[in-house]
Structure formats: structure tokens, C-alpha cells
Amino acid sequence: MSEDPLVVFTPSGRRGNFPRGTQLLQAARELGVDLDSVCGGRGICTRCQVRIGDGEFAKHGISSSNDHLTPLTDAESRQRESVLLKENRRLSCQVRIGGDLVVDVPEESQVHRQIVRKRADARAVDVDPVVRPMYVEIPEPDMHDPASHLRRLEKALKETWDVTVAGVDAHVLRKLHKTLEDGGYKATVMVRRGKRLIDIRPGFHDKVYGLAVDVGSTTIAMHLCDLLTGEVLASAGRMNPQIRFGEDLMSRVSYAMMNEGGAEAMTKVVREALNELAQETATEAAIDPNDIMEITIAGNPVMHHLVLGLDPTPLGFAPFALATDDATIMLASDIDVHLNTGTRIYVLPCIAGHVGADAAGVVLCEMPYKNDEMTLIVDVGTNAEIILGNKDGLLAASSPTGPAFEGAQISSGQRAAPGAIERVEIDRETLEPRFKVIGDDRWSSEEGFDIEPTGICGSGIIEVLAEMYLTGLLATDGVIDGSMAAQTPRIIQQDRTYAFVLHDGSRLIIVTQNDIRQIQLAKGALYAGARLLMDHMGIDTVERITLAGAFGSHIDTKFAMILGMIPDCDLAKVGSAGNAAGTGARLALLSSKLRRELEEQVRRIEKIETAVEPKFQEHFIDAMAIPHKTASYPNLTKVVTLPEPKFAQTDDAAGGSGGRRRRRREGRGKSEAAE
């Protein structure tokens, strides 16, 4: 018993000898064990609870026992009565070491506990709170110590938390005296990035929340998170109210150009939506909106500029110059979001004029910069944002896919919503199709299926095209084989082209030749962008593909490959990331460390501008064919039997110049509408 007791912390395995009487929390800190505290060791917050091993621990060569600790203190008894301190736990700030110990730090007592991620393949990351509540007890002012309230507060923060204050919000100064008086000179300070005081509350207060927002052109999605645990407490989403100013990005930029005050009007409505969603999530989670201290925002460059109140019109013309591509930190009130006066927004950095803070969010979500495998990430929207690379470097580009993948400019197309056809199979023999609609798990061929579909969404159109190709209804060049009309009534003639009748109910749902051209243009642009980056990287194949965004989550990746949207890859390594931009915003919300990581990585990404690369047009033309004119799909053909290619037309007929194609597309769109 002459030696100092040995204390071993699990799961970290950190260990050390400490004199009897040492506070257990102090021992943990000296060893660098990750042990939480909001109250600064005063037995109030119950966040430093630990479990003491009881018995022989051969592995550590010691015998541990609850008896090797000082008895339950009053603070512990109170906390145990209020059930905050669990039965077999102790508060490490209350107990002192009296003998050898094995101390288990449960997950919920760690500051840097892991952020919960739904996908099994997502990298584990730890919470590293941007804003932390710190409880302090301050001596009352006194004639013999004429230091100001702020100075005494700063001293307490230094002593209890080793925090050196570097900046205090004006509103904190303004309520400092009253708050200290109200709390009997006990207060909780909200400390941002370990140095700035952004709020103060009387007494003990351990609630601090944040919002992660993905401002999409179509929808705005918000998650309310506990900044300390990383937990998502509520989620909400709504249509982006800017839609009334224009469906897609370019029409909104045009609106800003053509209407005095147009940008301001769009800024106003999106900010109102953010305020409403914030209140909605706070209500859902039953928390005080005043406790929301941090907001992160991801969005494409146009959304980024409109939320920040920056002029979006330069984004409408080459060279698409952003006002700033740095991560932007402001007060929430600077963008008219009114929560706590000290609440900050952090807008993720942009990568380039067409590759915005949404793409940065995708990068943070997927962390390709940590991969050994050469990874292709595609976030499909009106523009596809494409990231290629691995730990040795990343390339980024944006490719103008147009809105076809979102169901727009498709004759029976519609947004992904209940009633939309999302899955399609065509019988190889009978050429009869069957389908599933969003909101029902059954195939249309199953008994009792009686839903009248309202249209085809993006994933549905991909599947029907892939199936038409696999059954020979569609040639490699994208032309519907009119001769098949003899074999099946599903092929019908329209003017000089043919169409496929997917459903003939109260509503006729067909796939026209023009619909197929739209998809060919979109998938050609997508493939060409990816291929351009592969050229720059000097590679011919990729090892992993991730599809991000709503569309990317809905489609069957096999069908995307059958149509040649993406290059060949082991299908086991092609996956969906869901709303990766939103997840990126959530990671940036919960971790200062990840913000720094992202800011560093984003600046290292090499930007490739598709519009100035002649090779892009070449790749585009080749990629119009299904699945592709020149690229091979060895991985795909292992699992799918592709039809023999048969080119009915010349190169030119399959494409021609982008300008010509676009004109033609528009022309057809019009005639279609006129029918």
C-alpha cells in the first residue's frame, strides 16, 4: 500500500498512478481521457459519470473495487435520487481515489462520442462541439476587488475551463450584470470555438442545439441536432419557396437579372422558410429555440448566394465568378434568421462557380480524400456535380445534365412523389411491362393492385429505358425499334417515330422517342463529365462510385450503369449516399475539426471547367449511345447480358454539335407540347 494506486480507464486503456485523494476527474484529465463535463466538476451536470470495475482484472494486473473510492457525496445522492446518476455509476468529479481502480467511461460520458451515421459504409466521426456550455461560479463584486464583471467571468473561465476569452458579443455584455445577479453569480456561458462568449444564462444550463440545413433548389431540408451528443432530435423539410420565381437555377438567376429587387425577393422568401423550419423543428423536439446557437448551411452556388444576400447574377454567365468560395461565418441575424442573438451561421465553402457548398457537403460526407480506392462521386441535379479522386488528390467538375433526371422535359415525367412510377420490368418474352409506384410495395402485375399511376419519376424512366434496351425494344443508338410494333401493341407509331406504352389506363403513360433523347443528353453529359475527370486523373476505370442526392438514392445503380450514365465499376462498390450534402452540413455542425478538415480539402480540389475542355464534347457524343459507343462494361456484363450493339445511324445522327442538339431538343419539346 506504499505505492500510489494504479488507475486504468477503459475503453481508452490509458493508465497512471495517482496519490490517494486525487479527484478521479482530475486523473482522467491528466491522462487525456475523453470525459465530459459541463458544470466544471461541481456535481451538477452528471456528464462525468463512470462505472467502477469490481473484481480482479488480470489483464491490468489489479483488483478494482467501489470500495477503493470515497463514499457517495451529497451531490451524488441527490443526482441518484433524481435518477440522473445511474445505479452502478459514480460522478468522477465527486470521488477521490483510494486504491487501484478500473474505470469504464461509457459512451455518453465522452465529449467526443461518435456521430451516428445510418450507412454502414460511412466513416466513423466524433462530435467536436463548436459551441459548449461552460458553468462557472464567480465571486461577487467587492470593494477590495474592483475588477469588472467580465474580468471576473474571464478569470473563472480560465480557472475552471482553461479557456482564454478572445471576444465577447455585445448582447452578452448588455445582460451580464442581470444574468449574474439572477443566478447568484453562478452562470453558464456559451463558448464558441473555445474562445468567444456568445451567450450567458443564469445558473446551470446544459442545453445547446444546432441546425444543419441543405438549401436545395427544390427542397430545403433541416435537421435539429444536440450539439453535445450529436443526436438528431427533429427533421423537417419543405419546398423551396423560390420555386415561384423559377423552377430551376438558371430561371432564378434570370429572374434576378430581369427584375429590379428580384434577388432580394428570393433572398427574403428563403430566409423566411429557414425561420419557419427552425421554429417547426424546435417545436417538434420540444426545445427552446433560444438554445439553438449554431446553424450550418449547404447549397449550390446560386442558393449559397441568395441565402447570404449576395448578387447571384454573375453565376448566370461565364466565367461564373463566385463572390466568395471560403466558408462564411456570420451572425444568424445577418441573414435575418432570428433565434438567439449570439447564434452563428456557418456556410460551407464552395469548390467553384458551378460546384458549390452542396458539393463540399458531399465531399465531407463521403471523405474521398481518405480513400485508397479511386472514387467517383456524382450528385445529380439540374447540374451534376462530379468529384473524382482518392487520398492523393481530388478533381471536381460540374456537368449540365438538365432536369430530365428529375422527370422534367419528359412527356409523362413527374417529380418523385406518391403515384409516380419508380420501378419497371419488361418481360423478356411477352414484352409486357409491370411497374411499382411510389407509396406501394406491390408490382402492378400483383393481385389487388389498383393504383392509377400519375406519371414516371426519374428512377422510373431510367428503369424503363434500361429494360427496353435489354429486351431489344431500344437500339444502342437510342432509337425505338419500329419493327417491334409487329410483335407487341406496346410499340405505337407517332409521326415518324415510335413510342412505348407503359400504362394504358385512365391516363396514358408512354415513353416517346423524344423522352429517350432527353435522357440520352442528360446521361451523356453526366458520363462525359466523369470521363473528363478520369482523363485528367490519367485513369480508365474507377474503383468505387457513389451516387448522391435524391435521384441518386432512388435509382437502381445497375440500371444507371446499363444505360451508361456512369462508367463501369464493380457493382458491389456502387452505392447511394442519400442527401450527402445535408449529411455534410450535419457533420460540419457537429465538429469543429471536420470544418477545418473540409476547408483544407476544398482548397486542394482541382477544378475542371467542362465548358472550356474540347474533350468534353467528344466524350459527350460517344456517351449518347446506350450504354456507350466506345467504353466497355466488363463488370456489368458479368451480371447482365447486354444485347448486341446495332448502330442504325451515323455518328452525326446520334449527336452532332451540342448547340445543334440543344436546338433540336427545344424544337421537339415544343412539338411534343403541341400534340
Next chain:
Amino acid sequence: MSEDPLVVFTPSGRRGNFPRGTQLLQAARELGVDLDSVCGGRGICTRCQVRIGDGEFAKHGISSSNDHLTPLTDAESRQRESVLLKENRRLSCQVRIGGDLVVDVPEESQVHRQIVRKRADARAVDVDPVVRPMYVEIPEPDMHDPASHLRRLEKALKETWDVTVAGVDAHVLRKLHKTLEDGGYKATVMVRRGKRLIDIRPGFHDKVYGLAVDVGSTTIAMHLCDLLTGEVLASAGRMNPQIRFGEDLMSRVSYAMMNEGGAEAMTKVVREALNELAQETATEAAIDPNDIMEITIAGNPVMHHLVLGLDPTPLGFAPFALATDDATIMLASDIDVHLNTGTRIYVLPCIAGHVGADAAGVVLCEMPYKNDEMTLIVDVGTNAEIILGNKDGLLAASSPTGPAFEGAQISSGQRAAPGAIERVEIDRETLEPRFKVIGDDRWSSEEGFDIEPTGICGSGIIEVLAEMYLTGLLATDGVIDGSMAAQTPRIIQQDRTYAFVLHDGSRLIIVTQNDIRQIQLAKGALYAGARLLMDHMGIDTVERITLAGAFGSHIDTKFAMILGMIPDCDLAKVGSAGNAAGTGARLALLSSKLRRELEEQVRRIEKIETAVEPKFQEHFIDAMAIPHKTASYPNLTKVVTLPEPKFAQTDDAAGGSGGRRRRRREGRGKSEAAE
């Protein structure tokens, strides 16, 4: 001619050899010569002009000539035509070295030119601009360089100015694109503290101004300065509109305590006054208020809190806890002062609860921390703020003098204004007084003097008391000698005391026994505060005394010493500093370096709280006597013959406890008013 030419810069004397063809500005920079530039060496701003020596310079061992420079450039010719470039000057950014040179840098071409100070004894200090305009030319955005506007701007600032940007105001981001477009990608950025971008203007713009403000309880004084030259361009002052809420500080604090929204009302009116004064000075100087980028504010703790919108009520009770005593930086809009969106305020630090940002201004103005001499500085107001020390350390205290020195609570007292008696002499033989009034240079005894005085101001009351004492009308204990009524009709009886008739015109102006008591209390408090600091410093004499503030500027320092307001000192070293707090605000406005110096010094000052020091009461009682009961005045008696002391009363009669004195004072005040 094989050796590199020698270039000598005067007046600095810096010298070096440079290869032929070196730009002269570049040579100056390499040698660390202080040479200004706003345009970054593009021949636009004409601030880098120099004079080339012509002839033999034996001292430097070289022959210098204008011929040793490249010929006049187009930029120089244009500037010479517009007379911005003087006849015998060259632009150092335009010329290249072709031979030996002696280059004189005139005062106006230096960045760190001296700040003009009126007093001969004031220390010389240099301008060190807090905000500097920096002109840059930026490459237009381009598809091959997708960097954001901000990134290209930051790159240009780094290249031209070696500035590393650390923060950009939201409004700068918002107007970035338009400003760059409007200026053809030439712009001037306002850079604060060498790192933060607070404004941007199209093209070249070299105007930047600041306001130095002293917010006194009675008056607000504002100076508009050129931040680059340090010049004062306009000054304005007005009554503090808070006066309608209470004459002195304590009545304003009471108003805040007793009236819901009272503090906010006082905050509102003082801020309105600041806005109005800012517009007034800008109009007077014919400058654009939008070019005012910085404001410094000095004021006592109550004014400090009210301007900042902090609750002043804690300043009404012991322990007089300030919300903050640090220098406070905010946006001007945070205190509702609306100039440029990027304009900042810098509020000087406070020293203690009673020794505010005004005292800090006095410290900066006087810089006693640089003195070898032991210096006493007294800023007299309702509270006297007292600083004592030298380069080895400073002490500070506040002493409750009350408003008597400002003419309040004196029967014939009034503020210093035209019509007030400010100087008094009493004939040693006839005991007849003569006086001067503010606004007239003549003595009342001179021929043609026909002004009817309206009252006595602070300096007048000091002089009449000193003269009464020197003529024997007033005893050392402050009692008017009733027996003198036999010798002069100027001494009249009032109840059981006597009074002195200073003027018997349409208005009777007299000095009552109670008036003398008020001044005794005030001067006793002032002396006791100074003496307490001398005790703490362990000294019995001071080597220099400076009186600051309006009262300090008006009184004859000799009379102040005769009455024993201040300790003995060589009269040649007793002086007035004028509005030292305002001067301190101006120095802080013009120099970043001085701000850092002040912040450091203020934290080193030791605060002495008079209220908790028993010695203070003792000193107070002794200091009631004229000039003093125990202190000696060897320096004073060299120039003035003081009467023999005659104490008619006991210690107790001369004072007693502060509480008793105050009650008696109030009682007398009432009976006086009733007469």
C-alpha cells in the same frame, strides 16, 4: 561606375547600395524608410513624392543629381499638371535609380507623420492608421481561373500590400461583384488593423476619416480627423441631452433605477447626439460621412455604460462593478450610429468603477507611464479622478468632490459661461475686490468696464477664496473673520455667519460661509485622494502636477495650491492639460500602437478605492484647513506669502465625521435657500 549607386534617405539617414534600375520606392522599403503609398506604386496617389538633392553632399560623400534618375514618366507629368506633384518633387514609385542619390522624404510623404499636439510639453506621437485605404488592380474572372472574387482580391492584397486577410464584412461580400465591375476591376479596399476588409470602393479612393468623441456628463465633444494625416478637420460640441434626466451622474443612475426604460431613454438620446454631431462635423469639413470608418469614445463609467447600452445601475452602489473594463470594439451600428456599414467604434478601456474611459484618455494624453518625474494628474469633475506615478507604476483613485468646483451648490455659483466671474483680486490695503468676467479681457476696475456679472464660476470661486485668505479675510479654518466687518463694508453679517460682497450691482454677488464650506469639502476630498495615493506610493512630494478637464484648464494653478486643493509642487511644473480625455480619444483614433500601449498600461494601473481606506477620512479632515492643517507648501511659499495660521476652532469644529459634515451641509443649504 562599376559599383552599385549609393542612395541616402533623409531625414532618417538610412542608406544602401542598389543596382541601377531599382525602383526608388522599392529601395526605400528595403531600407525600412517610412514612405507612404495608397495606390500601391501605380503613380495615382502622389503620396510617395520625394525631393532629390542636387549637388555635392560632403556629409554623405556623394554627389546627387536629378539626372541620376529616369526621366519624368507619363504618370508624373499628369500629376504635375494637376499640381498634385510639386515642382521639385518626383514620385518614388515611378523613378528608377541611375546613380548616387540623396533623397529627402518630406513630412507629408511619411505614413507615420507626427500627430499635431497644441501643448509644447506634450510628447510627440506618430500617426499609425487603424484603417488604411489600399488600392489594388485585380485580374478579371476567367474560365481558366475559377477563383472567387474574394480570393482574387485577397491575392492582389497579398501581392501589392503584403496583407493577409483575416475577415471580411458581410456588406463587403454583398457589394464585391458590383464594385469590381464598376471600377473595371480596380478598387480601393479599406483594411482595418492590417487584416480585416471593412469596405471596398470602385477605383482609387484615398479618403478615410475618424471621429474622436469625449462623452462628458455635461458636454459631448467630437473631433473629425483625417486618419492618414492625423489632422483635425472639424470639431463640434453640444450639451449632453441626458441632462434633462439629471444634472449629475448619480441623478442619471437614479433615473435609470427608478424608471422602467430609463437607461434606454438616456442611451437613445446620447446616441442621437452622436449621429447629429457626426453629420455636423462632416458637413463642416465638407467630407462624405460614408468615409468615416472609425470612432473612438472616451467617457466616465456611467457615460461609457449608457453609450454602449449597458445597465448603469450597478454603478450607483458599492462595489460599483463595471460590466467590462476592457477596450470595447463594436460596429458603429451596434450603438445605432449610422455612417458606413463597416464603421467601428473603439471605446477606451476603463480603469475601475469610478475611474473610467475618460481617465484612460487622460492617461494616454499625458503618458505619465513614460515619466521619470513622479506625476500627479487630477481630472476634476463631480468626481475627481486622480492618477499618480511614473514609469515605475501608476496608481488611480476617484474622490467624491461633489459639484462645487463646477459652480453648483454655491450661492452665486454658475457654470463657466459668458458673464461669469472667473478671475478675482482683492487689494491688500483697501480690501476692495476687482474681477474679470468670461468674455471680456478687462478688469472690472478698468475704465469703461460696464458688464454686469451673472455669477461666479469654479475658477472665480477658487480665486476669491484664495484672495480672501491672502488678505486675512478668511482664517485657516475657513471661517470668515467677522471682526473685519469693522474695516470694510464688503464683510456683512448673515445670521450667525459672515459673507463677502464681491459685487453689489443689479445683482448681489456674495461669497457665503456655506459657499466656503462647500469648497473646503470639495478641495479636502481632492487633496485626500491625492494624498492617499502618495501614501500608497510611499512618497511625501510630487514632482509634477497636471490638472485636466474644463475646470483644470480655467483655474490659476497657484490659487489651487494656495487653497490646498493639490499638494505642494514646483509651480513651474504645475500645468493644465485641457480636455485630456478628448485628446486621449483622438490619440487612440489615430494610432493602433497607442491603443495597444494604453490597453497594456491601463491593466497595470493599481486601483485604490478611497471608500474602504480609513486613512482617506483622516486626510480629508486635515485637508479642510486652508491650505492644509499638516501639509507644508515650501514651493508655494517661495512665491506667495501665506498668512500666519490661526485656528479659531478645534479639530471637531473644522470637520467631524463625513456623515455629520454632510448632514450639516444639507441643512445649511436648505436655510440658505430659504433666505
